[in-house]
Amino acid sequence: MRDWMKMAGIRSSEITDQNLFKRRRQFLQASAAAGVTGAIALPNSAYAETRGEALPEPIVKSPFSTTDELSSHETITTYNNFYELGTDKGDPARYGSRLKTEPWSLTIDGECDNPGVYTLEDILKPHAMEERIYRMRCVEAWSMVIPWNGFALADVIKRMKPNSKAKYVAFETVVQDDLPGVQRNVLEWPYREGLRMDEAMNPLTMLSVGLYGEELLGQSGAPIRLVVPWKYGYKSIKSIVRISFVEEQPDTSWNMSSPREYGFYSNVNPERSHPRWSQAKERRLAGSTSGLSALFTSKTETQFMNGYAEQVASLYDGMDLQTNH
């Protein structure tokens, strides 16, 4: 049990009871889904962990939430990318429990007045926990609707007091040498991402520590990750250990690995094709559609900026979005 739960006065017995209840409910839902679709995206039945510990209440509902149909907890946590754990869509769930998340600290450095090494609890304590239901669009043309728990990244940035030289925010993921993907060098580690300061300060940009009211599991980027809903999924970096305020545009993992395919901005744009495939449509993995049954689901139109243009398109006024992709 994490310290912030103790501070919130949650007894572990309550959490256990709640988790048992939820696991049973999940099992019933999964059985029902199997009856309908005949396929559940379980890459391996022997998960060490299938649910996280409940987050302390209260969790405030955010006005930024979409009313689109939710993706199931199971689909969200068993079909995704986390290359440090492997390149197969089932690898994050298969190996998620190998990620060591306690203790966890975050280094804040660069152009700011309050640099330092902060514990996770230091970072979380002053912020109210929110639920924000966001559409998420992976560059590989599937999308999900995820009820994230966390708070605005801007609230943490303000506490760190960046100075006038801080034009960008750079992020790094933990490197744990015994993780199966880290051993294979599929990318140059650490996984890196970055945002321009105004993107980082936009109220939609969040730091997430949970989903469906439970702590993040390893596969979803425990214990703390970025969520940027108008950009392709790879911008939403997982398991963050370092946040740096920098003057120059930082290196980002996918841009370093394949610059022609992956730009710095990575805003969802149905009119800018990936060199190897169109981005005009997507398969929505929501309701009873799992990673496997999605293959038989028809595609829907992808929206410009993933449907968040009203809130964020002005950040890119005057920029050519084909070049600045």
Ligand code: MTE
């Ligand atoms: N973060 C790290 N550290 N390593 C990764 O491989 N993959 C990205 C992103 N964050 C990745 C990462 C990609 S490609 C996507 S689509 C999302 O995580 C998918 O995970 P999610 O559905 O759990 O958000």
